[in-house]
Amino acid sequence: MDTADLIASFVASVLTIMVLSYLIGDNPLFKIAMHLLIGVAAGYVGAVAVHNVLIPGLIEPILDAISDTGFAGLLDPELIVSVIVPLVLVILLFLKVAPATARYGTVSMVLLVGVSAAVIVGGAITGTLVPLTLDSMDSLNPSVVNQLTGESGIERMLNVIIVLVGTLTTLFYFRFTVRKTDVETPFAIVGGVKVPGPLTVFKGVGKGFIAVTFGVMYAGAVAATLIVLAERVQFIWDTLTGMIDSIG
Amino acid sequence: MCGTPNHGDAEECTNCGARLKPLDVSGSSEDSEEWLDRIRDEAEETPTAGQSGSAEPDGGDDFGSDFDEPAAPEAGSAGASQTESSEGDVPEWLQRIREKEAEEPSVSDEPAPEDALRAAAVAQAVDEPMEPQASDEPPPEDALRAAVSEAEEESKQPGDLAASLDKPAEDEFIPAQESESASEPEEESPEWLEVMENEEPESEGDLPHVPALIGGAEDSGDEELGDLGLPDWLGEVEPLEDEPEAKAPDGTDLAPATLPNWLEAMRPVDTFRSVVEIEPEDDQAVESVGPLAGLSGVLLAEPVVAMPRTSSVGSMQLDVSERQYAQAELLHKLVDEEEQESPAVPKRGTRLAVFRWAIAAVVLIAVSLPVITGSPSFALPSLEPRELGALYSLVERIPAEQPVLVVFDYEPGYAGELEAVSGAFLDQIMGRGLLMASMSTRPTGPALALHAVEPFVDDHGYENGQDIVHLGYLSGGPTAVQLFAINPREAVLEGFALPEEMQESGISVWETPVLNDVEVLSDFGMVAVITADSESARVWAEQARPNMDDKPLVVVLSAGAEPLIRPYFESDDPKVGGILAGLPAAVAYELRNGRAGLAQERWDAFGTAMLAAELVLLAGAGYGILIWWRGRNPA
Numbered sequence: 001m002d003t004a005d006l007i008a009s010f011v012a013s014v015l016t017i018m019v020l021s022y023l024i025g026d027n028p029l030f031k032i033a034m035h036l037l038i039g040v041a042a043g044y045v046g047a048v049a050v051h052n053v054l055i056p057g058l059i060e061p062i063l064d065a066i067s068d069t070g071f072a073g074l075l076d077p078e079l080i081v082s083v084i085v086p087l088v089l090v091i092l093l094f095l096k097v098a099p100a101t102a103r104y105g106t107v108s109m110v111l112l113v114g115v116s117a118a119v120i121v122g123g124a125i126t127g128t129l130v131p132l133t134l135d136s137m138d139s140l141n142p143s144v145v146n147q148l149t150g151e152s153g154i155e156r157m158l159n160v161i162i163v164l165v166g167t168l169t170t171l172f173y174f175r176f177t178v179r180k181t182d183v184e185t186p187f188a189i190v191g192g193v194k195v196p197g198p199l200t201v202f203k204g205v206g207k208g209f210i211a212v213t214f215g216v217m218y219a220g221a222v223a224a225t226l227i228v229l230a231e232r233v234q235f236i237w238d239t240l241t242g243m244i245d246s247i248g
Numbered sequence: 249m250c251g252t253p254n255h256g257d258a259e260e261c262t263n264c265g266a267r268l269k270p271l272d273v274s275g276s277s278e279d280s281e282e283w284l285d286r287i288r289d290e291a292e293e294t295p296t297a298g299q300s301g302s303a304e305p306d307g308g309d310d311f312g313s314d315f316d317e318p319a320a321p322e323a324g325s326a327g328a329s330q331t332e333s334s335e336g337d338v339p340e341w342l343q344r345i346r347e348k349e350a351e352e353p354s355v356s357d358e359p360a361p362e363d364a365l366r367a368a369a370v371a372q373a374v375d376e377p378m379e380p381q382a383s384d385e386p387p388p389e390d391a392l393r394a395a396v397s398e399a400e401e402e403s404k405q406p407g408d409l410a411a412s413l414d415k416p417a418e419d420e421f422i423p424a425q426e427s428e429s430a431s432e433p434e435e436e437s438p439e440w441l442e443v444m445e446n447e448e449p450e451s452e453g454d455l456p457h458v459p460a461l462i463g464g465a466e467d468s469g470d471e472e473l474g475d476l477g478l479p480d481w482l483g484e485v486e487p488l489e490d491e492p493e494a495k496a497p498d499g500t501d502l503a504p505a506t507l508p509n510w511l512e513a514m515r516p517v518d519t520f521r522s523v524v525e526i527e528p529e530d531d532q533a534v535e536s537v538g539p540l541a542g543l544s545g546v547l548l549a550e551p552v553v554a555m556p557r558t559s560s561v562g563s564m565q566l567d568v569s570e571r572q573y574a575q576a577e578l579l580h581k582l583v584d585e586e587e588q589e590s591p592a593v594p595k596r597g598t599r600l601a602v603f604r605w606a607i608a609a610v611v612l613i614a615v616s617l618p619v620i621t622g623s624p625s626f627a628l629p630s631l632e633p634r635e636l637g638a639l640y641s642l643v644e645r646i647p648a649e650q651p652v653l654v655v656f657d658y659e660p661g662y663a664g665e666l667e668a669v670s671g672a673f674l675d676q677i678m679g680r681g682l683l684m685a686s687m688s689t690r691p692t693g694p695a696l697a698l699h700a701v702e703p704f705v706d707d708h709g710y711e712n713g714q715d716i717v718h719l720g721y722l723s724g725g726p727t728a729v730q731l732f733a734i735n736p737r738e739a740v741l742e743g744f745a746l747p748e749e750m751q752e753s754g755i756s757v758w759e760t761p762v763l764n765d766v767e768v769l770s771d772f773g774m775v776a777v778i779t780a781d782s783e784s785a786r787v788w789a790e791q792a793r794p795n796m797d798d799k800p801l802v803v804v805l806s807a808g809a810e811p812l813i814r815p816y817f818e819s820d821d822p823k824v825g826g827i828l829a830g831l832p833a834a835v836a837y838e839l840r841n842g843r844a845g846l847a848q849e850r851w852d853a854f855g856t857a858m859l860a861a862e863l864v865l866l867a868g869a870g871y872g873i874l875i876w877w878r879g880r881n882p883a
Contacts, residue, residue, distance in 0.1 A: 023608050025601075045691040052694075052721045056742035119727045119791070127790030127823060128816075135819035146818070150634070213811055220807035220830070222861060223854075224665045224780070226615070227807075227831055230853035231664030233615045 006246055009239040016232050058087050136167045166209040173206030513566075607864050614860035618852035626855035628848065632836035635817065639826035640840055642774070642800050643676050650773030651683035651762050655788065656697040657690055662780035662806055665831070667700050668846035670778045670804045672837035673828055674701060675845060678708040678716075682773065683762045687719040687740070689729065689784065694720045694744040700778075713747045717762045720744030726787045733769045733795035770797040780806035785813045789823040800825030807831070 018033035061083045065073035074084065089108040096105035138144075138160045145152040151159060186194035196204075532545040540546045568576070618624060646652060654674070658666050677684060678701075686697035697718055701710075710716045719740045722728050732739035743757025750760070757763060765771060769792060777788045785803045793801050803813055803824050810829035817824040828837065831854050834847035 023605065041692065044695075048691045048694070048721050049723065052742065052744065053723045116725065116727050119730055123726065123730070123787070123790030127793065128786065131819060131821055131823065132815055135815070135821075138820065147820075147822075216811045217808055220810055223807040223830065223858065224662070226611075226857040226861065227668060227850060227854055228661065228664040229611070230615050230619070230850045230857060231668065233612070233853065234619050234850065237616075237619050 003246075006239075006242055009235070010243065013236045013239045016236060020232075058083060058090065062087075136163055138163070165205065169202050169206035170209050171206070172202040173210065509567075610860050610864060611857055614856040615853045618856050622852075624856060625852045628839060628851065629832050629836055632840065633833045635827050636833055636836055636840065639673070639802060639828055640676070640837070642802065642826045643673070643680070646677075646680070646682055646773040648680070648682060649765075650771065651685050651766065652677055653769075653772045653775045654684060654686050654697070654701075655775065655777045655779075656686060656688045656693045656700060657777055657779040657781065657784040657788075658693070658696065658806075659690065659780070660692055660696060663696055663699065665806055666778055666780060666804065668831060668850055669806075669828065669834040670700065671704075671845040671847060672834050672841050672843075673776070673802075673804055674704050675707075675843055676837075676841055677776075678704045678710060679841070679843075681708070681715075684710075684716045685719055685762055685766075685772075686716070687722055687732075689722050689725065691721050691723075694718055698745060712745070713750050713760050713762075715762065717746070717757050717760050718744040719757060726791055729787055730791040733792040736766060736769060769795045770799050772796075772799060774800050774802060776802040776804060778804040780809060782809040782812035785809065785824075786816070789813075789816050793823045802826035802828070805829040 015033050015036070018029040021027055022030045061079060062074065065076060065079050065083075069076075073079065089111065093105045093108035093112075095101040096109070140157055140160055142153045142157055144156065146156055185197060187197045188195040534544045535541050535546040654677075684701070686694070686701065688694050688697060701716065704710070705712070705716065712718075720743055722732055722740060724731065724739075728739055737758050740757070743760075746755075746757060746760075758766070769775070775788070775792060775796060777785055779785050782805075785805065788803075789801060801824055803817075803826070805813055805827065807830040810827070813824065813827065813829075816822065817827045828834065831847055831850065834845075835851055838845045838847050
């Protein structure tokens with residue numbers, strides 16, 4: 001580990017400890033680390049946007065056109081469509097900075113939001129909603145074999161039933177559930193014990209599926225966090241040992 | 249006024265204080281000013297024929313017709329001459345008198361001096377209030393008396409007006425219809441006239457009773473004034489106190505005097521009554537200062553001016569129901585609570601901080617022990633996830649001439665996990681010598697990509713620009729992903745971290761050996777998305793997958809995002825061809841690769857930390873159960 005890497009690792013280790021100091025509460029070390037992180041990230045993002053997007057996408061084509069054919073090159077239809085119009089939209093969007101001129105940026109915002117919404121909704125319908133809805137209505141034929149997982153027979157049928165019940169009861173819980181204030185008439189009363197009706201049963205099963213799903217997600221988040229913590233501890237230990245070795 | 253029953257002798261209502269009996273005009277002149285002013289005001293407001301023209305008072309039809317064609321008095325009596333002088337101002341009832349006078353000679357020639365006197369007096373007296381008077385003029389009752397005495401004096405003169413008046417006064421105040429009938433030809437004397445002729449002169453007690461205008465006035469002259477068909481404005485005077493309770497014409501009892509609700513609401517409530525009360529004369533204070541010094545019974549200005557009282561203008565009695573009152577009280581209570589400073593919540597931080605520090609210490613120690621001491625160590629997983637085999641096979645089947653696109657869509661905070669999880673996957677790809685291109689839809693992604701592939705570039709001898717290129721940052725979110733899926737070369741114009749010689753020579757990233765043959769997305773042998781966000785993986789599955797033909801889409805996920813992406817993988821028409829999530833799967837991948845990597849390096853720390861976390865969760869659950877049990881069984 002050379003000196004530059006050692007210094008960088010040392011600074012990174014100190015910043016890591018400053019962030020972890022939030023364990024004792026909000027303190028100046030944590031705030032300094034946060035402000036430094038946000039500032040560096042913003043500066044880096046700005047630099048990437050300028051060097052990776054604006055210059056190659058807007059500036060360079062115009063300069064190339066001018067250098068090749070003079071200002072007449074700006075009248076090239078392809079350049080107008082691909083560069084000039086986007087440049088105008090960017091300028092209009094930039095006018096959003098000032099309240100007095102913010103209304104001129106509405107055109108760019110409308111185009112941005114409208115196109116994004118169309119793309120996202122279209123993709124969600126064709127890529128998620130329809131395929132996954134069809135997948136929840138899978139065949140119960142035990143001879144069918146899942147191509148990816150290789151499941152077949154009883155195992156696959158069991159999985160298909162679980163998916164079907166989970167889908168229906170979850171939808172039932174969210175959309176067709178009874179209101180909290182409404183008390184469903186018990187299906188039966190056996191020995192003084194009320195047997196809940198089907199609506200209550202479906203609602204409870206759907207709630208159970210949702211709870212299991214969130215539990216799995218929470219467990220995954222905890223696992224991911226522990227991996228990150230282990231990586232940070234390993235990094236700090238490596239830095240310390242590296243510094244000790246370099247000193248020694 | 250309020251309808252409350254009061255004693256018969258009571259002058260004011262015990263509830264609302266309204267006067268139950270009319271003012272006694274026989275009292276002091278100050279007491280009579282009120283009704284006099286009212287009479288004067290109404291008289292002034294009553295338009296006379298000569299002043300208003302088209303405006304007509306009550307009974308204006310008769311009056312108007314009579315005014316247009318005034319009856320010429322045939323007899324030159326004094327009364328008639330007086331009425332002529334004020335013909336333009338005479339009211340209806342007086343006009344009828346004049347008409348009667350004009351017609352009387354044809355009915356009867358018998359003189360009736362006293363009646364004529366009365367008529368003349370009434371005509372003079374009643375006419376006077378109709379005219380604007382100076383403030384020093386006598387009140388109307390005085391004028392009436394004066395007029396009566398004046399007429400009596402005139403009746404003593406020869407050739408007086410009595411010669412032209414032959415009927416009793418009551419005949420002169422017959423209704424208008426009767427008056428008209430009286431003007432019939434002489435030979436057709438009306439029935440009533442014949443009856444009257446046969447009757448003796450009626451006494452005063454037999455006259456039609458009309459409540460006296462002036463309460464307490466005992467003289468007959470005033471009492472007779474009421475018989476003269478007083479105009480409406482005079483009839484509004486309330487009956488005398490000794491008069492029986494008023495009855496409706498049909499005999500039904502009149503409702504007690506009540507105020508309309510709106511007027512009752514405007515009435516001042518206890519405004520001056522409790523402040524200014526007329527005290528007995530002996531108790532009245534003697535004014536000591538000012539021009540009224542020495543006088544007793546002077547109204548004190550101080551209580552009126554200085555004492556607080558209810559405003560007569562704004563004093564409104566609101567009709568508030570109980571519900572409205574309750575809501576008002578609730579609102580008042582809410583406002584009061586808002587103004588109150590909420591007590592400081594006692595901090596429970598001490599106990600929580602202890603718990604927090606204890607848990608943090610346990611986890612830190614659990615993570616640090618394997619890193620520092622190398623123990624405890626956990627056995628590597630002997631089982632691997634079912635989908636791992638499919639992914640491994642997928643990478644093995646990628647054609648060698650087709651590059652692999654790896655998308656690094658995660659933030660720096662997740663680099664510690666995803667670099668360990670994706671390490672084996674990248675190791676397999678680069679171990680096969682496949683060309684690789686990296687990209688990111690996040691600004692920080694390109695730098696993370698460089699950091700993630702750096703160890704494998706050195707291990708497998710990859711050269712930047714020749715075996716691996718970095719497309720850099722793809723801005724625009726889902727829209728840009730779709731654009732990149734349709735036409736990658738238009739979406740990404742310039743690479744990231746290209747070798748200097750390529751930049752100097754102006755070689756684009758698309759002109760490098762890695763991407764030289766790539767025109768569309770399906771030209772890549774595989775697209776792999778490394779992300780900690782399920783949203784990013786879903787965007788690539790929705791927007792890019794339709795343009796990949798049969799080429800697989802692989803996602804490398806953080807453990808927390810796996811449940812939301814797995815349905816795309818396990819469906820019959822999978823949008824995701826391979827999935828890799830979690831450190832155990834990564835360790836298994838490394839084992840399958842036969843090369844230890846970051847996953848195995850962190851396996852012990854991860855295992856210890858997970859064990860500590862599970863113990864903490866169990867301890868928390870046990871503590872909760874204990875609290876619950878103690879709550880149910882306090883003993």
